[in-house]
Amino acid sequence: xxxxxxxxxIIEIVKTNGPITGExxxxxxxxxxxxxxxxxxxxxxxxxLEARPRVGYYYTGQxxxxxxxxxxxxxxxxxxxxxxxxVKSDMSVYDAICTLFLEDVSTLFVINHDGDFVGVCSRxxxxxxxxxxxxxxxxxxxxxxxxxxxxNYVFAEDRVIYAANLMIEKENDSLPIVQEKDNGQFEVKGxxxxxxxxxxxxxxxxx
Amino acid sequence: xxxxxxxxxIIEIVKTNGPITGExxxxxxxxxxxxxxxxxxxxxxxxxLEARPRVGYYYTGQxxxxxxxxxxxxxxxxxxxxxxxxVKSDMSVYDAICTLFLEDVSTLFVINHDGDFVGVCSRxxxxxxxxxxxxxxxxxxxxxxxxxxxxNYVFAEDRVIYAANLMIEKENDSLPIVQEKDNGQFEVKGxxxxxxxxxxxxxxxxx
Numbered sequence: 001x002x003x004x005x006x007x008x009x010i011i012e013i014v015k016t017n018g019p020i021t022g023e024x025x026x027x028x029x030x031x032x033x034x035x036x037x038x039x040x041x042x043x044x045x046x047x048x049l050e051a052r053p054r055v056g057y058y059y060t061g062q063x064x065x066x067x068x069x070x071x072x073x074x075x076x077x078x079x080x081x082x083x084x085x086x087v088k089s090d091m092s093v094y095d096a097i098c099t100l101f102l103e104d105v106s107t108l109f110v111i112n113h114d115g116d117f118v119g120v121c122s123r124x125x126x127x128x129x130x131x132x133x134x135x136x137x138x139x140x141x142x143x144x145x146x147x148x149x150x151x152n153y154v155f156a157e158d159r160v161i162y163a164a165n166l167m168i169e170k171e172n173d174s175l176p177i178v179q180e181k182d183n184g185q186f187e188v189k190g191x192x193x194x195x196x197x198x199x200x201x202x203x204x205x206x207x
Numbered sequence: 208x209x210x211x212x213x214x215x216x217i218i219e220i221v222k223t224n225g226p227i228t229g230e231x232x233x234x235x236x237x238x239x240x241x242x243x244x245x246x247x248x249x250x251x252x253x254x255x256l257e258a259r260p261r262v263g264y265y266y267t268g269q270x271x272x273x274x275x276x277x278x279x280x281x282x283x284x285x286x287x288x289x290x291x292x293x294v295k296s297d298m299s300v301y302d303a304i305c306t307l308f309l310e311d312v313s314t315l316f317v318i319n320h321d322g323d324f325v326g327v328c329s330r331x332x333x334x335x336x337x338x339x340x341x342x343x344x345x346x347x348x349x350x351x352x353x354x355x356x357x358x359n360y361v362f363a364e365d366r367v368i369y370a371a372n373l374m375i376e377k378e379n380d381s382l383p384i385v386q387e388k389d390n391g392q393f394e395v396k397g398x399x400x401x402x403x404x405x406x407x408x409x410x411x412x413x414x
Contacts, residue, residue, distance in 0.1 A: 127307075164408050173380075
């Protein structure tokens with residue numbers, strides 16, 4: 001919404017002096033109340049100002065963020081899912097590191113032989129294990145991975161904003177997108193990462 | 208901006224039938240042109256619809272994204288700078304890995320003994336070097352780092368959206384925030400990362 005200079009001055013006046021009557025706003029601008037009426041109508045109908053009978057206009061300041069919140073709620077995880085990189089739990093740490101490089105991801109999702117999601121192996125986990133002098137050619141990733149249920153995940157129908165908040169709160173760079181199987185375990189269907197969020201952020205600007 | 212149901216219906220009519228005159232919109236709603244005038248004023252002043260003389264109203268559809276773009280332009284790198292983790296170029300790869308763990312970052316920024324910014328060392332660079340069997344206790348990070356000028360960076364006054372776009376295009380997880388020194392070299396003043404962007408994304412929703 002593009003506001004005229006006069007509308008922006010009205011907002012400033014109300015921010016500083018509100019609640020303030022239309023007459024007093026008009027006085028400050030050396031204009032008549034009638035001249036201001038269309039501007040005040042625009043500003044109240046757009047929710048930037050609110051008018052209370054016998055009190056005057058005051059600044060709400062919530063509109064812009066309400067609009068952002070409404071927009072962001074529309075982003076659903078499944079629409080932004082990346083391909084998950086999944087390895088078996090008996091893969092060696094060495095092969096896991098190779099996979100991480102080949103696939104160029106920050107996190108491997110680990111499954112057992114039934115395809116159940118059992119753990120997560122981060123670049124940091126792999127770096128740590130490659131340092132301590134263990135034989136990474138024989139050690140399986142199951143030894144060094146983080147295990148269910150201590151793993152954060154999202155479902156396809158979750159909101160992207162929920163995933164973003166979870167990554168910040170739990171300090172994860174990416175999250176698996178899971179689906180419940182008949183046996184009550186999870187299957188990994190996709191991946192969402194801070195890269196995904198950064199791409200959406202850029203698209204908000206570019207679109 | 209909260210639109211009334213009637214305003215939303217007008218938008219739908221113009222989307223489907225535009226360009227369309229005010230009279231035809233009024234016909235479709237079984238209302239008079241006079242009744243609609245305030246709504247059409249709101250919708251054109253807010254930029255959702257545009258009116259062309261002798262043509263009618265048409266839908267611009269740009270408002271929401273223009274508003275986002277205007278908002279995002281206000282985010283400046285310096286206001287979101289994190290503490291940079293900086294190491295000397297003669298630090299051993301082993302010590303660099305320890306620093307990375309202790310500081311819990313994805314990237315180390317490397318300086319020479321004059322404090323000039325000379326390179327970047329990522330978790331991936333360190334993981335790779337720890338795998339190939341080199342002696343990471345004696346090898347300095349300068350051997351494995353990415354070097355200037357092949358490094359992406361931003362300045363404190365740059366827009367966050369520029370940094371976000373650079374991280375996506377160059378596939379960097381974080382960027383150094385630099386300042387030019389008297390000798391023409393750069394000093395590292397801060398860091399901005401995909402985590403920063405994800406935090407801003409979450410704050411857009413929560414504020």
